[in-house]
Amino acid sequence: YLYWEHSSYTRDEQVTFEGQVVNASFVYQTTFNASGTNLSFFGYVSDVTTLVQGISNISTNSFDFSGLTIDTSNNFCSTATVLGGWSLIVFYEDPSLPAVNINLYQGFDGLQNAGTSFTLDNFFAIAGAGAKSTFLSWEGDETLDGNTGTNPEALSITNQSATSFNLTGDGGNPGNNAYNSSIYDNATAPVYNTPNIYGVDLDTYDISSFIAPGDSQVTANVDVGQDYIINNAVVIKVPSNLITGTVFEDVNYPGGNGRNHTTSSGIGIPGAIVELCESDGTFVERKNTNVNGDYTFAGMQDGDYLVKVVNSSVRSTRGGGLNCTECFPVQTYRNFGDANLLTDVTMEIGGADPSATQDAALGILTDAQSVSEVTVASNGVVGLDFGFNFNTVVNTNENGQGSLEQFIVNSNNLDETGLDIEANSIFDPAAGVDTSIFMIPPTGDALGRTADTNFTGGIFDIAISNINPLTTITGTNTSIDGRTQTAYSGNTNSGTIGSGGNTVGTSASILPVYDLPEIQVHRNNGDVIKTSGSDVVIRNLSIYADDNAAVRIDGGAVTVSNNLLGVNAIGASDGNVKYGVEMVDGTSTIEGNYIAMNDEAGIWVNGGFSTLIQNNHLTANGSGPCDDNILTDAGTGIVIQRNLIELAAGLGIDGDGVSENLTITENTIIGSGQNGAPCGGFIENAGIRLEGDNSSITNNIIASNVGSGIVLAG
Numbered sequence: 001y002l003y004w005e006h007s008s009y010t011r012d013e014q015v016t017f018e019g020q021v022v023n024a025s026f027v028y029q030t031t032f033n034a035s036g037t038n039l040s041f042f043g044y045v046s047d048v049t050t051l052v053q054g055i056s057n058i059s060t061n062s063f064d065f066s067g068l069t070i071d072t073s074n075n076f077c078s079t080a081t082v083l084g085g086w087s088l089i090v091f092y093e094d095p096s097l098p099a100v101n102i103n104l105y106q107g108f109d110g111l112q113n114a115g116t117s118f119t120l121d122n123f124f125a126i127a128g129a130g131a132k133s134t135f136l137s138w139e140g141d142e143t144l145d146g147n148t149g150t151n152p153e154a155l156s157i158t159n160q161s162a163t164s165f166n167l168t169g170d171g172g173n174p175g176n177n178a179y180n181s182s183i184y185d186n187a188t189a190p191v192y193n194t195p196n197i198y199g200v201d202l203d204t205y206d207i208s209s210f211i212a213p214g215d216s217q218v219t220a221n222v223d224v225g226q227d228y229i230i231n232n233a234v235v236i237k238v239p240s241n242l243i244t245g246t247v248f249e250d251v252n253y254p255g256g257n258g259r260n261h262t263t264s265s266g267i268g269i270p271g272a273i274v275e276l277c278e279s280d281g282t283f284v285e286r287k288n289t290n291v292n293g294d295y296t297f298a299g300m301q302d303g304d305y306l307v308k309v310v311n312s313s314v315r316s317t318r319g320g321g322l323n324c325t326e327c328f329p330v331q332t333y334r335n336f337g338d339a340n341l342l343t344d345v346t347m348e349i350g351g352a353d354p355s356a357t358q359d360a361a362l363g364i365l366t367d368a369q370s371v372s373e374v375t376v377a378s379n380g381v382v383g384l385d386f387g388f389n390f391n392t393v394v395n396t397n398e399n400g401q402g403s404l405e406q407f408i409v410n411s412n413n414l415d416e417t418g419l420d421i422e423a424n425s426i427f428d429p430a431a432g433v434d435t436s437i438f439m440i441p442p443t444g445d446a447l448g449r450t451a452d453t454n455f456t457g458g459i460f461d462i463a464i465s466n467i468n469p470l471t472t473i474t475g476t477n478t479s480i481d482g483r484t485q486t487a488y489s490g491n492t493n494s495g496t497i498g499s500g501g502n503t504v505g506t507s508a509s510i511l512p513v514y515d516l517p518e519i520q521v522h523r524n525n526g527d528v529i530k531t532s533g534s535d536v537v538i539r540n541l542s543i544y545a546d547d548n549a550a551v552r553i554d555g556g557a558v559t560v561s562n563n564l565l566g567v568n569a570i571g572a573s574d575g576n577v578k579y580g581v582e583m584v585d586g587t588s589t590i591e592g593n594y595i596a597m598n599d600e601a602g603i604w605v606n607g608g609f610s611t612l613i614q615n616n617h618l619t620a621n622g623s624g625p626c627d628d629n630i631l632t633d634a635g636t637g638i639v640i641q642r643n644l645i646e647l648a649a650g651l652g653i654d655g656d657g658v659s660e661n662l663t664i665t666e667n668t669i670i671g672s673g674q675n676g677a678p679c680g681g682f683i684e685n686a687g688i689r690l691e692g693d694n695s696s697i698t699n700n701i702i703a704s705n706v707g708s709g710i711v712l713a714g
Contacts, residue, residue: 099380
């Protein structure tokens with residue numbers, strides 16, 4: 001902190017320090033009546049941490065200070081109270097040094113023939129050695145006798161046992177002149193004593209012989225005689241028990257074992273609530289992390305303690321995170337131990353209980369997700385850290401912390417700028433893509449977590465109730481990708497389905513393999529996943545329902561790929577979902593999916609300005625004579641290519657509702673018209689029905705349909 005003071009009736013809040021403009025963060029004023037003349041003095045403080053950090057060696061640097069206006073008019077000059085000066089006090093951290101507790105009093109109190117005391121507590125002294133106190137004061141006159149006046153000059157310390165000790169050495173204190181315009185330090189060897197500083201007193205005293213182990217309180221006493229003195233700062237340092245650490249966000253966590261603060265390049269999370277409890281759970285105190293994500297507890301006695309981070313108070317450091325009170329993370333890392341050894345806990349992904357929907361309330365340890373044990377024994381425990389991530393899904397719950405729903409909420413609200421999730425064993429998410437990191441524990445979980453209750457037969461079952469539908473995806477670059485679960489827990493639902501590897505169209509394009517996914521998401525009634533966000537990806541899931549659509553696209557730009565739509569994760573019919581994909585607006589790419597057994601259509605295009613349907617296997621969609629594999633009722637820019645379209649109840653492709661420019665190329669369309677009953681008086685059993693101008697049907701194999709290969713309806 002940079003302190004500067006001056007005699008003046010006018011503020012001067014801006015000065016130049018080391019060639020840079022510095023503005024005051026705090027402004028103080030005190031007044032003094034000298035023989036009927038009212039005198040004014042101002043004091044200022046500014047945090048110059050960043051500036052000082054830019055200096056290569058502050059121990060050898062010659063600091064420059066300028067730009068302070070000092071009033072030297074007769075009012076001040078005639079009373080010998082002209083004042084102008086500055087001081088720099090640096091607080092620093094060095095893990096190699098013993099743990100200490102530092103307390104700072106900061107003010108601007110003018111005194112004459114009076115005294116004041118500053119009681120500093122919230123520490124538990126390990127020992128007296130290393131304890132010291134610093135006093136910063138202004139307007140001390142080296143020529144005045146401190147014995148005169150009604151209150152002789154003295155600086156003293158009163159310890160916890162109420163014994164007072166005078167601080168001696170500078171100016172013959174007590175009694176002579178403690179405030180003598182000097183810089184003094186007897187806590188170093190040799191003693192540092194520089195006189196003639198002209199109104200500035202920066203005095204440091206060794207108080208180690210006055211502090212006993214176990215003390216938790218000390219009082220600094222300031223007594224002033226006839227000399228008018230302005231007290232600016234009092235600092236006391238005492239070797240003390242303390243616990244300190246950082247709450248950080250592992251922004252680019254890829255899954256697997258958690259990572260510590262350094263390995264993850266974690267970013268400190270400000271404002272998180274951290275609680276200290278006795279080993280029996282008794283609440284002691286609560287702190288908020290600072291701007292760097294750091295917290296400190298001090299003043300506790302030797303013993304065992306529990307430190308808890310309140311998960312619901314942890315905000316993401318990504319854009320939008322600070323004000324998102326509905327965004328919740330999961331724990332990815334913590335450690336525990338004592339001053340000699342801190343043990344990493346990298347296997348508690350999702351906290352103590354990944355299946356929990358929420359963390360415990362304030363002051364409660366029962367069911368708390370992030371709690372670490374720590375032992376303090378006349379020392380400081382430094383680096384008791386906790387790590388969190390906002391992309392990780394650790395359970396099959398329909399909502400709450402660690403759920404798929406929570407990932408969607410987080411992604412809708414958090415910015416992707418700077419996001420670059422690291423590679424897993426299967427793929428490397430692209431920079432800026434907000435990818436779901438599925439880490440749901442299976443039976444025999446590699447991290448030793450209890451298997452999710454909805455893991456059966458190699459499949460993680462996420463059931464969404466009608467009263468708690470998934471939030472619509474509205475964010476940018478959201479990617480719900482089931483491959484991250486496979487990357488973590490392996491191919492627990494092995495096998496393929498459909499005709500992957502076979503060829504379609506006259507050019508014999510090879511269909512992709514349709515792997516069975518590890519995750520299935522379903523709902524009894526209503527759409528399962530709805531999206532209107534930009535650059536959204538939904539892939540490697542099984543999605544089905546008892547009504548409406550597996551995936552509904554209401555706008556934005558969406559890619560639906562490599563999913564099973566309309567069937568469960570083993571490819572069996574499960575429910576009566578109407579549509580595998582319902583396209584309402586925006587642009588979409590529907591690619592590489594196995595789409596089967598949807599009641600009304602495998603894909604329904606009912607709007608939008610660009611829909612690309614390619615490399616899919618659509619089979620056995622439709623339960624009635626009017627139901628098709630692909631139904632197009634509206635929209636433009638529709639391209640259907642390189643698909644296997646087979647065994648539709650009605651039409652393979654119904655283009656009756658699109659007025660023009662439908663492109664159908666390189667598909668194999670077979671076995672349409674399986675229902676055979678009339679649809680509104682007509683039999684719909686053709687491979688393709690088309691209406692409108694300027695559409696093209698090229699390079700398709702259209703065969704073995706119950707009715708015509710192609711019907712031109714108008």
